[in-house]
Amino acid sequence: MAAPPVSTLPWLVRRGALGFWHELPRSLVAGLAGLAAAVPLAAAMISGAPDWMIAAATVPPALALTGLARFAAAAARGEGPRLAMLREFDPVLAVLLAAGVSLAWLGLASGGAAALAATLGGAGLLLVFPYALAYGALRGRQGLAALRGGLILVAFRPSWAVTLVALGWLGGFAVAASAGVLAAVVLPLFLAVTAAQTIGLLDEIDALQSRR
Template structure:
């Protein structure tokens, strides 16, 4: 990858996603559909434990979406069947964010998932790692370049607000866009780390 500056990687990831817009919107629709049980539980005032469990389908869909967006970030064409390559173990681990729906102190693990989650999803898809290995890779990448992890977190929050402000119109584009950017950044970080290890 010729350039590894954060703005350039973010822009190139967004551009790559835009070039595959019809299929990324279709993939985004699958992810939005996975959030219906969670939205219904929250709107209906369901028990918090039930709402926490409803986070799992969203996390599962996001692992499949990461498999879909990784080839886009790499410059290859996406494949909708890649959405079926889900990682149940990683999804279960990331669903710890559901703890935020159970108790006030749950905000802490939820914040940690928001910080590490995009890196873990992207790392798992880019390197073909699953479960704990993907989560560990996400933690390492976040620790290696915390400013990039914080930027992804900020972009996630901004994108969620934008989706809400658009009455859901942008919801179909948010997750594919963010994960394409995350995969582009992850590939650049991995190339940098591999180069450093090769010189030792």
């Protein structure tokens, strides 16, 4: 039986999952490192810290996500990711992500029209930033260039972006159901699947451009 085209969504999800599985021990270490970066944020929220402190605490996990995205991209490519990739941060993209999350949080807490705007902004974050992280990791782009790539990918195939958000929600439910035990698995797995989807989209876009 012929292999399905690379641009088939189920095939790409499987590719990302297999990339994660083949690097399972290191992927778990990477996931734990990402969770460790979120400890200050969790502590600030649990202790009822001031809003500015919570906002500042979003930066470390955002930085960790940019490094973890590079690790996951290498896993999705089958390139044998190194744990040293976790230190290959994108500070600008991390600050943009942290700022977006903080603004959404503050808007939701304010209520009224601000809460509506925060809901819409949060939805945009969920759609764009996974692709921005993966695009930046795969193409070596940083900051606004990575964010622009994420926007283009969402616009090119919005249904895939919505599907990716749905997969993220399913992963979140799995983490909640396991009392957080599966968090170290879900995070690198989700980013590996995102990277595999991004590879497929970029291949398709490159093929379309080469025909012009």
